[in-house]
Amino acid sequence: MTIETERLRDRVAADMIRARERTTLLTGAVDDGDLIRQHSPLMSPLVWDLAHVGSQEELWLVRDVGGREPVRPDIDELYDAFKHTRADRPALPLLSPAEARRYVAQVRDKALDVLDAARLEGRRLTVDGFAFGMIVQHEQQHDETMLATHQLRVGSPVLTAPPPPAVSSPIAGEVFVPGGPFDMGTDTEAWALDNERPAHRVDVPAYYIDRAAVTNGHYAAFIAAGGYDDPRWWSPAGWDHRQAAGLTAPRHWQRDGDGWLATSFGRTAPIVADEPVVHVCYYEAEAFAAWAGKRLPTEAEWEKAARHDPATGRSRRYPWGDDTPESHHANLGQQHLRPAAAGAFPGGASPLGVHQLIGDVWEWTSTDFAGYPGFGPFPYREYSEVFFGPDYKVLRGGSFGTDRAAIRGTFRNWDYPIRRQIFSGFRLARDASSESAGDA
Numbered sequence: 235m236t237i238e239t240e241r242l243r244d245r246v247a248a249d250m251i252r253a254r255e256r257t258t259l260l261t262g263a264v265d266d267g268d269l270i271r272q273h274s275p276l277m278s279p280l281v282w283d284l285a286h287v288g289s290q291e292e293l294w295l296v297r298d299v300g301g302r303e304p305v306r307p308d309i310d311e312l313y314d315a316f317k318h319t320r321a322d323r324p325a326l327p328l329l330s331p332a333e334a335r336r337y338v339a340q341v342r343d344k345a346l347d348v349l350d351a352a353r354l355e356g357r358r359l360t361v362d363g364f365a366f367g368m369i370v371q372h373e374q375q376h377d378e379t380m381l382a383t384h385q386l387r388v389g390s391p392v393l394t395a396p397p398p399p400a401v402s403s404p405i406a407g408e409v410f411v412p413g414g415p416f417d418m419g420t421d422t423e424a425w426a427l428d429n430e431r432p433a434h435r436v437d438v439p440a441y442y443i444d445r446a447a448v449t450n451g452h453y454a455a456f457i458a459a460g461g462y463d464d465p466r467w468w469s470p471a472g473w474d475h476r477q478a479a480g481l482t483a484p485r486h487w488q489r490d491g492d493g494w495l496a497t498s499f500g501r502t503a504p505i506v507a508d509e510p511v512v513h514v515c516y517y518e519a520e521a522f523a524a525w526a527g528k529r530l531p532t533e534a535e536w537e538k539a540a541r542h543d544p545a546t547g548r549s550r551r552y553p554w555g556d557d558t559p560e561s562h563h564a565n566l567g568q569q570h571l572r573p574a575a576a577g578a579f580p581g582g583a584s585p586l587g588v589h590q591l592i593g594d595v596w597e598w599t600s601t602d603f604a605g606y607p608g609f610g611p612f613p614y615r616e617y618s619e620v621f622f623g624p625d626y627k628v629l630r631g632g633s634f635g636t637d638r639a640a641i642r643g644t645f646r647n648w649d650y651p652i653r654r655q656i657f658s659g660f661r662l663a664r665d666a667s668s669e670s671a672g673d674a
């Protein structure tokens with residue numbers, strides 16, 4: 235047994251415990267009625283997420299890795315995300331809050347036992363702890379989903395956190411990214427999911443990308459300019475959706491005279507002009523970009539801005555380098571309950587001076603979710619492959635509600651272009667080709 239393996243085991247155990255502390259906070263902050271209630275047809279009842287987290291841990295760690303006896307084989311089907319839609323889950327004979335808490339604790343005891351026994355098996359905890367990493371990321375992703383459910387919950391506030399750091403002169407403007415290849419995706423990130431693999435070279439033509447995400451102030455100007463009423467700015471599908479859904483502002487915004495209030499985790503306050511806009515769908519982002527004379531970045535443009543180091547030509551793990559995210563790098567992990575103004579995390583900027591690519595808000599890209607060249611499904615097709623195609627857009631970078639274990643420069647999220655209950659925002663890009671042709 236090497237010291238390195240022991241360190242890995244300790245780190246994995248610490249990440250599992252941290253995820254469970256967050257799950258406990260999110261499910262313990264409300265009463266049983268709120269755990270069972272469906273706060274929106276878009277979301278599962280919180281008690282479903284809780285037992286589902288335990289169920290996946292039982293399947294992957296206790297049964298698959300550990301080869302142990304099933305704990306509750308009778309409930310596999312109830313907590314299989316592919317068997318029942320979110321809207322249908324409240325009607326299922328789910329475990330009660332008390333039963334669900336007992337179940338996840340029972341599974342966790344066995345999973346930690348499996349982690350401990352992996353000491354004897356060598357092979358660096360079954361290939362650098364991937365199965366454990368997958369479970370940690372799975373729980374943290376559901377924690378972010380539960381945080382989004384909290385955002386939709388009606389009633390007095392139950393979650394609190396200090397405001398994000400203030401910024402005296404916010405970062406603005408754009409940077410030029412020279413054309414040329416970079417390495418996208420990864421073969422070396424131990425916990426990278428199937429859709430982040432394999433690493434491959436992508437030649438990206440020169441472009442400009444904004445140093446900061448679009449702010450509430452910018453977005454309010456788009457609304458004031460009649461952006462929601464002018465089909466010129468919207469794609470045909472976007473305009474259809476804007477009409478059908480009656481969109482007039484980001485989700486959770488309401489008029490206050492000439493200004494806007496936003497409700498966030500049960501508290502209503504004026505929007506903060508310099509903070510990134512959040513709770514907008516892809517179609518709104520696309521319309522704003524057209525109005526601003528720009529466009530959304532492609533996924534490759536986003537990743538090149540986040541990872542490419544022009545000095546060495548290599549791709550970094552994060553915009554700031556290869557070090558694991560710490561609190562001075564990015565607004566992650568529910569440390570604050572909203573995104574921060576650009577400039578709040580100078581330690582997280584990329585070599586080209588692009589800020590806050592990681593954390594704050596998930597950023598819509600213009601790219602459909604698809605496998606990279608050479609993609610192989612792992613551990614099963616349902617993890618990502620069944621979602622490939624034109625129905626889903628890729629989002630990048632994570633939000634204030636994303637844990638550091640579930641984000642990296644290569645991490646890919648995806649959702650329907652109409653979705654905005656997630657912590658979604660965007661930044662803008664534009665072509666450099668017409669301009670460089672003019673300069674030449």
Ligand code: AVJ
Pocket residue numbers: 372375376379646647648649
């Ligand atoms: C990657 C966030 C789209 O929540 O559907 C959770 C993550 N996969 N359980 C989702 C996930 C299985 C997934 N997203």
Ligand code: FE
Pocket residue numbers: 286290315372376
């Ligand atoms: Fe899940």
